[in-house]
Amino acid sequence: xxxxxxxxxxxxxxxxxxxxxxxxxxxMPQEGIEKVSMSQILTFEEILRIxxxxxxxxxxxxxxxxxxxxxxxGCTGLCAELKGIPGVEQxxxxxxxxxxxxxxxxxxxxxxDGINISLDSLRxxxxxxxxxxxxxxxxxxxxxxAIQSGIPTKINCLLQQDFNEDELPDFARLAFERGIDxxxxxxxxxxxxxxxxxxxxxxxxxxxxxxxxxxxxxxRVHGNGPAVYYRLDGDAAMETKAVESVAAGSIGxxxxxxxxxxxxxxxxxxxxxxxxxxxxxxEDSISMKPALExxxxxxxxxxxxxxxxxxxxxxxxxxxxxxxxxxxxQIGG
Numbered sequence: 100x101x102x103x104x105x106x107x108x109x110x111x112x113x114x115x116x117x118x119x120x121x122x123x124x125x126x127m128p129q130e131g132i133e134k135v136s137m138s139q140i141l142t143f144e145e146i147l148r149i150x151x152x153x154x155x156x157x158x159x160x161x162x163x164x165x166x167x168x169x170x171x172x173g174c175t176g177l178c179a180e181l182k183g184i185p186g187v188e189q190x191x192x193x194x195x196x197x198x199x200x201x202x203x204x205x206x207x208x209x210x211x212d213g214i215n216i217s218l219d220s221l222r223x224x225x226x227x228x229x230x231x232x233x234x235x236x237x238x239x240x241x242x243x244x245a246i247q248s249g250i251p252t253k254i255n256c257l258l259q260q261d262f263n264e265d266e267l268p269d270f271a272r273l274a275f276e277r278g279i280d281x282x283x284x285x286x287x288x289x290x291x292x293x294x295x296x297x298x299x300x301x302x303x304x305x306x307x308x309x310x311x312x313x314x315x316x317x318x319r320v321h322g323n324g325p326a327v328y329y330r331l332d333g334d335a336a337m338e339t340k341a342v343e344s345v346a347a348g349s350i351g352x353x354x355x356x357x358x359x360x361x362x363x364x365x366x367x368x369x370x371x372x373x374x375x376x377x378x379x380x381x382e383d384s385i386s387m388k389p390a391l392e393x394x395x396x397x398x399x400x401x402x403x404x405x406x407x408x409x410x411x412x413x414x415x416x417x418x419x420x421x422x423x424x425x426x427x428x429q430i431g432g
Contacts, residue, residue: 100156102377102410110323110366111153112162113146115174117371119167121195122231123219125257125286141373143177145391149369151184152399156407158367159188160323166371169198179209189323193217193255197233199241203248213251213322216242220263221270229262246277253280253322253351258298267306274348275331282326282351300352304329307350317349325360326351367406375403377410385409 100108117135119126141149150161161181168174181190191213192206199216206214218238220226226235245252254273258264267283274281286297307329308314317328330349354360368376373391374384385406390398 100158100404100407102407104362104410104412106362106364106410107157108365108367108407108410109158110160110162111150111158112164112366112368113150114164114166114369114371115143115146115168115177116140116166116171118170119165119195120170120197121167121233123195123217124229124231125259135372140371141369141387143173143180145373145387146177146369147180147184148391148396149373149387149399149403150181150187152396153403154184154186155396155400156403158403159186161187161190162323163190163192165193167195167197168192169194169202175202175205175209178206178211182210189213191215191322194241195230195233196238196241198237200237200244203241203244203250207248207250211250213253214245215253215255216245217255218242219257219259221266221273225263225266246279253282255282255284257284257286258303259286259296260298262296264298267303268310271307271310271350274350276348278348280321280326280328280349280351282324282353284353300354303352314350319349321349321351323365324351324353325363326353328352361412364410367403367410375406377406381411383409383411 102108117140150158163174163178163181165171178190178192181187189212190210192211193215194217196216196218199214216238219229221235223235226233226238242252242254254270256270258267270281270283273279283298283300283303285300311331313332314329315332317330319328321328328349328351364378368379369387370376370384373387375387376384385402387399387402390402
């Protein structure tokens with residue numbers, strides 16, 4: 100379905116829980132936030148009904164998120180059922196990786212098409228600090244399991260000044276040595292995010308080009324998002340030991356603050372409480388609860404269509420007063 104700006108909306112991110120087993124400092128305070136009663140959270144049956152209606156409007160790709168989606172019992176089964184909806188082309192997941200090694204077999208059996216792992220440090224002390232006590236070892240076990248499973252795997256990383264910016268070479272090396280995509284995302288003023296502490300992707304690219312003079316644009320399709328990708332060219336790849344892995348690995352830059360990609364945005368978001376957000380930036384949303392209570396697919400389609408039609412032409416992250424102040428885990432990561 101086309102929105103009012105003529106963009107084809109074919110992708111929906113689905114938050115299935117507001118709960119998380121980490122306390123990342125840019126996502127929520129260390130003491131946590133008040134949890135929503137499970138009675139207010141969409142059931143899997145309701146999520147599937149909404150997704151079925153979304154497919155009828157042309158949405159073909161879904162991302163399962165949270166909070167941390169794997170903390171919700173039955174998450175892998177939901178992924179399998181989403182894959183079974185006629186017309187669905189792709190189901191992927193974003194996770195912090197803490198439970199991934201345990202669940203990777205079930206996810207592969209469910210037919211998951213891709214996994215994004217949030218990882219902001221490769222150093223145990225820093226990882227514990229930024230996540231509020233998480234285990235880097237567990238996340239790396241999950242990363243290894245995902246790679247070994249053959250499921251396309253990406254890492255999402257937020258670089259911050261005076262914290263982990265010195266790890267840029269380590270993350271780049273990880274991409275090229277393991278043959279995966281590592282994406283650097285500029286911090287947005289959502290929840291507890293402070294963009295002034297972030298590193299612009301223009302700076303990231305300059306540093307990468309100093310490290311890898313033969314870095315070139317990667318024109319391959321890597322997914323549904325707005326990342327601009329870079330890879331080592333053939334000559335640079337031949338200088339390494341892991342030629343095949345290097346040829347596959349890429350660096351992605353998602354420049355949410357310094358290079359607006361709103362003109363090509365193709366997504367809407369469904370929160371765990373049943374609100375459809377046309378845009379991450381704003382509080383504006385459409386509740387799906389009345390349509391679910393109505394019981395008809397037509398009601399669900401009308402509500403989704405209204406959300407798509409209300410999608411704004413662009414965000415205004417530079418104006419803090421207009422930004423949704425809820426924590427990212429409440430919106431859906």
